Amino acid sequence: MYIKSIKLTNFKSFMGEHIIHFKPGVNYLVGNNNAGKTTIFDAFNFMISTVKKSDYISKGYESESVSVEICLANVDELKGSLAKYEDYRTSKNELILLKTSKETNIKQGNKKVNMNIKTVRLWNEQTKEDVPAQFENPVGVANVATALFNPQFIYADLHNEDLQDFGTTKITGKLISSLTNDFIESQEFKALKDAHNAAFGKDGVNKYLGSTEEELGNRLSEQFGSSKVHFKFNFPAATDLFKKGTIDIEENGLRTDASNKGNGMQRALALAIIQLVAERTSKRQATLLGMQFLIDEIPAS
Template sequence: MFISKITLKNFRCFEDEHMLEFKSGINYFVGDNNCGKTTIFKAIEFIQSAKSKEDWISKGKESEDVSVEIEFSGEDIQKLMETEKLKKYSKYVNSESKLLIMRSSKSDTWIDSRGNEKKLELKQVRVFNPETNIFENPAGIDSMISVLFDAQFVYSDLKNEDYQDFGKTKIVGKLINDITKDFQQQESWINLQNAHQEAFGENGLTPILRDMQKRIESILSEQYGETKVEFNFGLPEIENFFKTGSILLEENGIKTQVSEKGTGMQRALALSLIQVYSRIDKKIDTAVSKPIIFFIDEPETFLHPHAQDKLLSSLERISENSQIFITTHSPYLLKKFNKDTHKIKVFSRREGEARVRDGEELNLFPFSPSWGEINYYAFNIVSEEFHNELFGFLHSKISKKNKCYENGNKTVSKRITSFDGWLEEQTGVTKTDDKHINKHNNYIDKTMPVYIRNYIDHPGEDLDEGINKREKPKTSEIKMSIDFMVKLNQRI
């Protein structure tokens, strides 16, 4: 099961309504600072525990309502909903194996199965009923969210307590619980059980408390009727022992609590735990276990490229069973982008640009994604490398197709001049002007893509002095040429 869609309405920096779709593998969020990448993480927290409108509503939209709607998808949803704690909510999974939940400040009502009118407010989680086509809040649905999925967050300003918590819903707890399953069959645990029985049973604490039991029984019998009382000290579940645990880090012979370490070390521990978790994740029966969804903010922080590469490999393993969301400013983390299982969302608050757009353009080449391609589509960086990479690919593609120009009298060959002649006849091409004149062997470049390519490859040349006017291409001109070639590549 994974988050296939999130719809935000007046949620923090997302004024009005915004819908974002995701894939079950790794979802990358890229863009400038303060453009709303981690706000999507906060939307999950809103669904889980929001109590007041004021903490979440967009500035300037205070008179309106705030809401977050999440769509879960996956073939395993139905099996998950058949587990003991969720089976009474299985009717909310539609025929397409989708489950829709929402939290909203908008007041509403619905009629339950007994005909009673029920209120819907911000403090209540709502689930969409595909039979009635309305959102409802059946008994227990609020606690169902915690049973439905785990959300593990690693923020840049790390909440390190989550990675020192040994509870079974936390990563450390999951690691220990998985590794120690066989431990409960070993002699040391059995000896502890026997020792507990000895200490709290008939040979230990029980006889000491018997007199108190009788006194309580006597009072109960006099005032309420005959009643037996017994103090029972059962052995705690093994998870309760784990909760008292902590992680100590030793450096130069000195042991220190993780919480006393700097942010860099705390993040390193968090990411290390995730990587260890990736190696045992496949042992978990994901068909009946609730999914864990990871939300990692700028994982490249404090990591050199080699460490980033190792982290990425671990995240790839995790993504086989768990959905991952990553905010990043590092093109290096996108080097293994796979359009089949990954998705890129480009966030922007620049005027004239979409608030969030897909970055699925990272499939231009058979060898995609290239470094220049990543920088261009994910980080809006215009590079000479991407221009010439695209130019060479397009030239080769056109020549292999034996495209003709000049009324079919000439065919595009491996010569750049022939490609230039063909480009000149294409709709939308920018032609050279009196500031961009490049003459070589009696040939003058006709189009800006060719001019830019030649300038990049031969920036210092001025072969025919007095004729050439080789003005350096501006970034805006390189971008215009790239955009033209991308569109051209899609047409042919």
């Protein structure tokens, strides 16, 4: 499956209707500065984000609607958590998503549904006899887009702190989290949990908090009757532990934080991470389309 095309209507510098076609694999957008290449990135972000019409409508077209339509091609049978979208797979094995500022009231099943710029819609060509083919919203406002594709934006002015963010929604975080399932089941991780329980349990830090717990309990009891207060320190989720990670780069035996390297090294590191995540995501097929990397200003190799 791949993104076959994107259609922009009155979207920023793309006045009127414009369709951009893609092929499976790597696609390149080439053009002069201010030609609208980065605006294509904005269009994908428009589909998955909370947006306002005024931020995207073409100048001079304020009285008209702004919209983005994405066609996903080569769609196999949808199963599991994505089975809810199976009825929207067209006869050409495509899924067509639309987000527009044009408000629409439709008959969907046995109810009337209002759709606006907050709604991601799917084309349904298999509606009942009394309902024409139409765009619908099957499962809620924006769930459709985020379930079906996962764009990762890499801008030319990417800050190193963005690259080194180990949060699970970030690129490096996705790489780390994909490799840590075995670690969570390991003896080392169990030993870490045991050590945490010892350090933050009744024989650990709580020994030093006992008098404070008692004093708080007494003051609470004055207002609400007999009460006791206990401080509790739960073991953090593994993903929270990994968020504190950083990246060092070793050259000639000297290790340095990546944030202290030059822009060239940091950019090369970003591309290396992207390549590795893309390869591993493709092999696992963890989501319907895996991830799509949209890279602004790719440097010459």
